[in-house]
Amino acid sequence: MAPSGSGSIKRSCQRVLYWIPVVFITIIVAWSYYAYVVQLCIESVENIGEKIVCLLAYHLFFFMFTWAYWQTIFTKPMNPLKEFHLSYADKELLEREDRGESQQEILRRIAKDLPIYTRTMSGAIRYCDRCQLVKPDRCHHCSVCDKCILKMDHHCPWVNNCVGFSNYKFFMLFLLYSLMYCLFIAATDLQYFIKFWTNGLPDTQAKFHIMFLFFAASMFSVSLSSLFGYHCWLVGKNRSTLEAFRAPAFRHGADKNGFSLGFSKNFRQVFGDEKKYWPLPIFSSQGDGCSFPTCLVNQDPEQPSTPAGYNPSTKSAGETHQFPAKPLRESQSRLLNSGQSWSEAEGADDKDKRGTSNPAMTIENET
Ligand SMILES: [Zn+2]
Numbered sequence: 414m415a416p417s418g419s420g421s422i423k424r425s426c427q428r429v430l431y432w433i434p435v436v437f438i439t440i441i442v443a444w445s446y447y448a449y450v451v452q453l454c455i456e457s458v459e460n461i462g463e464k465i466v467c468l469l470a471y472h473l474f475f476f477m478f479t480w481a482y483w484q485t486i487f488t489k490p491m492n493p494l495k496e497f498h499l500s501y502a503d504k505e506l507l508e509r510e511d512r513g514e515s516q517q518e519i520l521r522r523i524a525k526d527l528p529i530y531t532r533t534m535s536g537a538i539r540y541c542d543r544c545q546l547v548k549p550d551r552c553h554h555c556s557v558c559d560k561c562i563l564k565m566d567h568h569c570p571w572v573n574n575c576v577g578f579s580n581y582k583f584f585m586l587f588l589l590y591s592l593m594y595c596l597f598i599a600a601t602d603l604q605y606f607i608k609f610w611t612n613g614l615p616d617t618q619a620k621f622h623i624m625f626l627f628f629a630a631s632m633f634s635v636s637l638s639s640l641f642g643y644h645c646w647l648v649g650k651n652r653s654t655l656e657a658f659r660a661p662a663f664r665h666g667a668d669k670n671g672f673s674l675g676f677s678k679n680f681r682q683v684f685g686d687e688k689k690y691w692p693l694p695i696f697s698s699q700g701d702g703c704s705f706p707t708c709l710v711n712q713d714p715e716q717p718s719t720p721a722g723y724n725p726s727t728k729s730a731g732e733t734h735q736f737p738a739k740p741l742r743e744s745q746s747r748l749l750n751s752g753q754s755w756s757e758a759e760g761a762d763d764k765d766k767r768g769t770s771n772p773a774m775t776i777e778n779e780t
């Protein structure tokens with residue numbers, strides 16, 4: 414249905430308002446540039462060698478930071494491929510059915526040929542009513558963008574964009590370079606900041622820029638380091654922010670480590686195989702965003718053992734066979750914590766236990 418006149422005006426106003434945080438960051442960065450380059454380096458630093466080194470290093474951090482920020486803001490989030498969308502006939506069929514079970518039957522038939530391993534918490538096929546598509550693994554509907562976003566991490570107001578498969582690497586580099594930018598400013602500004610309090614600076618307006626620059630840089634450093642640290646942990650565990658809050662559900666139940674392949678492979682899934690691209694905000698992530706290798710791939714008898722679109726060359730030969738049919742962590746937790754077998758709250762990293770699964774427990778769990 415076409416949006417009404419007042420509805421589209423409201424949406425246009427919202428779209429403008431969403432840019433406010435980006436404009437706010439841009440103003441702060443522009444001011445920090447003026448304060449550091451003009452007021453600190455040119456006006457206050459007396460040693461010519463220090464001046465040149467500070468200006469060169471500053472511009473390197475500034476360039477990398479703005480490049481990564483630009484890429485995070487302006488890289489369009491990727492949406493599911495055409496094959497995940499329902500055909501016209503299927504849409505009609507689905508609309509005609511009003512019972513949940515019959516609708517699930519139709520969706521199950523459609524999903525059979527798709528590389529899908531995750532389900533809803535109740536075990537149903539994940540379907541987006543708004544986009545009328547079967548959601549690929551790790552894909553979620555963003556209410557702000559009003560679209561299904563591949564490997565959605567979160568909708569970030571500071572970049573006015575969805576952070577997902579297409580720009581997660583850029584977002585990580587944006588956090589890294591903005592942190593380095595702030596730390597560099599704070600470190601080089603520190604001695605002048607101390608001079609400010611000991612009356613060692615001439616009484617010009619530069620001294621106030623120097624003082625605020627240090628406050629702003631150290632304040633942002635604290636918040637950025639915790640955010641960057643958290644996302645490093647997520648990359649290492651191969652989880653999105655959404656998955657960290659709610660573990661993805663597979664046919665056998667929720668598994669927060671379902672997509673984890675070990676630190677190195679998890680890292681390469683985001684940053685790619687070529688080391689030269691790791692520090693650059695150039696797309697180098699592995700895969701197509703619609704299907705992801707999972708250590709639980711053998712658990713799903715209804716799905717092909719290798720997802721379509723997933724390049725097996727990124728995975729060492731026979732890797733899918735090194736995992737048991739059902740990881741012990743699931744069986745154990747079920748035995749140890751009866752009643753909360755699939756809950757998020759099970760033990761920490763239990764990657765090591767995978768190789769020792771007990772087949773008897775596997776059978777018991779599948780009934
Ligand atoms: Zn959707």
Ligand SMILES: [Zn+2]
Pocket residue numbers: 555556557558559567568574575576
């Ligand atoms: Zn969004």
